[in-house]
Amino acid sequence: MIVANGKPLEEIIEVVKDHRKILVAGCNECVTVCEVGGSKEVGILASALRLHFLNQGIDAQVGETTLQRQCDREYVVGAREEVEPHDIVVSIACGVGCQFMAEEYDTMPVVPGVNTSFMGGALERGIWSERCQGCGACVLATTAGICPVSRCAKRVLNGPCGGSTKGKCEISKDLDCAWQLIVDRLKSLGRLEDYETLAPIKDWTTDRAGGPRTRVKEEVAS
């Protein structure tokens, strides 16, 4: 899933303070699962904003909505009746959802209420960890299912750097060295010989070297 962090309330207030009809828009997908942008968080942020305006003696309306998916035009278009009576939208979906809203409602300011951070999963309730950078050329088959691009601080592709100590990364003693994890798992799989193979110099064209990416599935694209 896409993992995000809520922006500080003061930062959101600074952006919306001159508006009087504010819509807080959440999303039922990733940001709901990572507990930052679902209907529950929409309610909390909207209440906080109402309290702010009340304390300032300002008459402002703060609406609430949660779309099924803000990264899907079908749902974004479907929210028109809720969006249009307002004069600003605070999207607490990921950066994709926020942009899809802005693209659809071209005269409506749409601002983010979260900082979109990474693609990852929950280690346990309340703790999420990065697992993928979307480099576009997955190497997991040769790295025992552990991604050196997203989990090694230096994106090293051919074994640990000199900063790996007792299985931990040089940037933090709390961070596992991705290559230690890879070597350990290759051993468990009985495939340590994979570690001997030199990875080819990475082609970053599929990452961002080729500019923003678009995927077309021709059999379904109209």
Added chain:
Amino acid sequence: MSFAQKLADGQFATLVELEPPKGVEVGAFVGHAQRIKGKVDAVVVPEMANAVMKLSSLGGCMLLAGKGLETVLQVCCRDRNRLALQADLLAAASLGITNVMAVEGEAPSYGDHHKARAVYDLDELELMQVIAKLCAGKDMAGVELEGAPSFTVGATLNTGALGTVQQELAELDKKLAAGAQYFLTPPVFDLDSLAAFTKHLGDREVKLIPNVLLLKSVGMARAIGRHLKHVHMPDSLIGRVKDAPDRVRECVLIAQELIAGIKAAGYSGVMISPLGWEDRLPQILGA
């Protein structure tokens, strides 16, 4: 007199852009520079223009400095992060380089190493602010330097952006605020078109150095007119090259006329880009 002094005194400065080689055979590069020594104020050494891997700008500048030529170092955002950019700027200053230009750099997909991962840790404006900060004695982390560099800082101005003048002027104001002391333009083939842009500059004090790219053939003129959207290539100029009995001589003549026209119009200087016609530079500059 140095390039910086000429700029400060309002004297016309002549710059020449010389591409370093792709390889370590530097004889031709240095030789071209030596043949124009005394006729140019500084040689601009591009940093892997069009994202094509070559000998670096810093290396090229040092090779030419060793032969007594003044240079302009290009500092490029594409390939270095803020640590490397600052480190190279300090190295450049300590080696005697006084002129720098911040450039964004074309994306790797333009060049011959399209699989490269670009850096772009800083953009051009941020880099200019960093240069100003280094000159004021501190690095980006706010740490005091053991000796501050001193640079004359150049930037680019897209004078061909006649359709989006206000946007370009906003960019210009940001670059002026970030410390740009002179501006290089895209290739100019039509001085009227350049003047149409410069009349929008108002009371800004902009030291503008138009670029004269040496035309070499009708095909090149047509290709520029067709593909470079910010360059105005008059049909009459294409016709002039096409109808000339000696096209090479006509191209040289056009460059000489453009340089003279730029000087007469009161611009701060000219930058000549020979792009393969380096051996004709003495003839063009001797005019």
